[in-house]
Amino acid sequence: MWLPWDHTDPGAPKFLVFDSAAGGGIRMANDALRRRDLLDQIQQDSRFHTPAERCALYRLLAEFGRGLSMEEYRQRGCEEPLVHAGR
Known part of the structure; x- marks a missing residue:
């Protein structure tokens, strides 16, 4: 699920991950x-x-x-x- 960029929260998700279902699926993430x-x-x-x-x-x-x-x-x-x- 896509979420808008939130520059006010350093922990907010910053990018979209396209992964297989086994790898966690499509999701927002903030880890680098x-x-x-x-x-x-x-x-x-x-x-x-x-x-x-x-x-x-x-x-x-x-x-x-x-x-x-x-x-x-x-x-x-x-x-x-x-x-x-x-x-």
Whole structure:
């Protein structure tokens, strides 16, 4: 359920989360997902079947996002050139 932005209450929900029913469903939230936590979740996510699949996501973050530098991309076990994962 969407709620209007409330700048008077620091604890008020500030963004809409689109999640599966098992993950809590669509809801408003005020908690922040920190960069390091996101990268750790990606590293531990068992839905990636190969390192190349994981590196494909890291590569997108490195190239198009602000979440991962190319050095961090390499530190997470990914090398150039990227092997396209299952495409």
